[in-house]
Amino acid sequence: MMATLDDVLARADRDLDHSLERLFELLRIPSISTDPAHAPECRRAAQWLVAELASLGFDSGLRDTTRHPMVVAHRAGPDGAPHVLFYGHYDVQPPDPLEKWQTPPFEPVRRTDSDGRERIYARGASDDKGQLMTFVEASRAYVEATGGLPVTVTVLIEGEEECGSPSLGPFLDAHRGELKSDIALVCDTGMVDEATPVITTRLRGLVHEEVIITGPAVDLHSGMYGGPAINPIKVLAGIIADLTDRNGRVTIPGFYDEVRDLSPAIRRQWSDLNFDEEKFLAKVGLRRSVGEEGYSVLEQIWARPTVEINGIIGGYTGVGTKTVIPSQASAKFSFRLVADQNPERIRESFHAFVRERLPAGASVSFGPAVGASPAVHIPESNRFLGAARQALENEWLTAPVLLGSGGSIPIVGNFQKVLGMDSLMIGFALDDDAIHSPNEKYNVESFHKGIRSWIRVLSALANER
């Protein structure tokens, strides 16, 4: 008789202590990618994962890049089963300040805290070794209980996520045929709280722009020319001031044309989160939202486009004074995009907007056209999303919330752009995991139910053939 889903889950439950031991082996390797001195440790972490996946019957290998190697592993599922690509990263942030750690960052401990909860403390316990091992251990339980995986799985684990992923784009591009799957599973996100799972289905897109305004040909003495001379800082300030209106809306013509309203169901789901806006803002010293009127803070961040000025410089910026009218002033802008907003069209509209506001006597140039990525949005009708939602609800006994994220997760954009592949972002981290900080932790329950969740998701996806 074939093993049932319950058998696989039971296997995972029984094996939890061993799963944790394996995770601890990985956590003991200080694979700090940003520090060249730790390159051998990064390689060791990759090799450990290659061996681990090979032991599960994956065709598993290490692929060199110009910096830290990738781990790529394949294991075929039944004929006709969907093909999923699982993504994680084995590299971690530097642990400093070391003196703030209660236990050494690369000597993981499992501890029951005073609130009765068991937690794992180590650098990478959550981000992303703990999270990626939930998938590896789910695969192990499946293979050991059933002799195989219910879907075809490709695993891609990089070692440069914490240092900007320089090799990832070229690597995806060079191995499209090998990596292209039906859906990607990205395990680098969190839950609403300990009881409420999340699938992140929206990421805002991003367009970077740099505007350089030139007025006079050379820096001028502000006494000798102040009055008649055009000042590029004034011109730039006028453009920036014009760019948003009193209601927090971007004034570029057509900017909102491709922006779609949220479905009432999603709006209700987000409203039901009872997100404490005031607390969220106060944490970083903000008194109130200045975002687009008529939208909650979560809607502003997850589902509404915006423009930010990331930097500005012009003239004399040292200590004291200098009576100068500068020749140039420049600013860096970033647009956060949603839904179907086309990055290149937004870029063109912005250029036109700037040119229209250019007074006679000023000229403009734009920086290199870098960083254009469209927003990511998995529609609620996506069949893999539907399967994953049900699987998570079965495990947590509450429906997962479909969230957005204000920022961009480059890997998801890359999967979409290079491989034409949607991603389901599912993770079990909690807000208090202290990732990138001292005393990073992962709850044992996150790890355990994370493994169980992936078992259920793999099982559910198998039906979407």
Place this chain on the structure above:
Amino acid sequence: MMATLDDVLARADRDLDHSLERLFELLRIPSISTDPAHAPECRRAAQWLVAELASLGFDSGLRDTTRHPMVVAHRAGPDGAPHVLFYGHYDVQPPDPLEKWQTPPFEPVRRTDSDGRERIYARGASDDKGQLMTFVEASRAYVEATGGLPVTVTVLIEGEEECGSPSLGPFLDAHRGELKSDIALVCDTGMVDEATPVITTRLRGLVHEEVIITGPAVDLHSGMYGGPAINPIKVLAGIIADLTDRNGRVTIPGFYDEVRDLSPAIRRQWSDLNFDEEKFLAKVGLRRSVGEEGYSVLEQIWARPTVEINGIIGGYTGVGTKTVIPSQASAKFSFRLVADQNPERIRESFHAFVRERLPAGASVSFGPAVGASPAVHIPESNRFLGAARQALENEWLTAPVLLGSGGSIPIVGNFQKVLGMDSLMIGFALDDDAIHSPNEKYNVESFHKGIRSWIRVLSALANER
């Protein structure tokens, strides 16, 4: 019989070659004040002047400062005669780039150029050794022809003008009683052209301001917070954009309350200069004036107040991109003031203007209140001005033009502020003197007629008792 004015002028004419020889002695001393290695040369120039003035019967001495010494000399005139303070500076700019000089900068030459005009080439030939020696040689002619000076003269020659005059303010303050005179004569300005003398009677005042806007308490990720978070660059840009209107006028309430219109006579005089606005602007890459509507460029620079933004900085300003909403942004402003505008009142109005435009959630701080100097304006009714105008007209056979200057000449502000003394700014430099540049020159005619002009001015001032 007493020597007449003509005798003094004739004496100066006869002595011209010797006057030039004495000037050349001074020009040979490389008194570069900004370079500590040249401190001994600065001292030598000061000592040379002390001796020169002593030889003319001045009670002459060298006064040490923390950097380069001052030269102070007194010679009493007839009882009841006015007391004038003559100001100049013996220090010069560095001569580099040396390879661009046709003759070595500290080996002065007298040369007839292809246009038939005789010129003196050397660093300092015009600025300010040539100019100050016109006064010294005028005094020599007077003393040698008449045995004395027609007015009481105090000479103050500093050695730090080209390095910011750090000692001047404290020195004036410490020697008020000794230096306070009826009028100051400042010889560091130029003529309209070779035939038209100038008295500069207006200098714009100056108020420096620095505005620091704080939004969030810390730099934020623009993806995570873009939308609700207030951006201090946007706030600052809004303030800058608001500060001037479409007609180039400053919008701060009350800003123009103390600004007076030009007299029709002065307006006509300036208009008669046939100043080539287009050429003036094109020289520095400006296409047209963006200054206050209804005023010529000269009026905008010499007689209208303005605000400039001298510098701005905030957020990420390096190469590439950074997705940040900065906590702070700041800008440096300078107001050019005219007539009776009160620097401290302008400062207060500006602070109020900024505070009124501060959205909830942003805060402002202002930099140290430095650099407040009122405008200088010698009214046309000033009796010393009237005397000097007539004297210059007698020499040049054309009425001197009463000009303004857009910038501030610190010494004039200091004379007014510390000593409560007006200044007549009279000089014989020409626009093509190449001061601060290679091949600096002074026309022999500037030097010769400069000497004659001072003789006539001293004679005329003697009557204003």
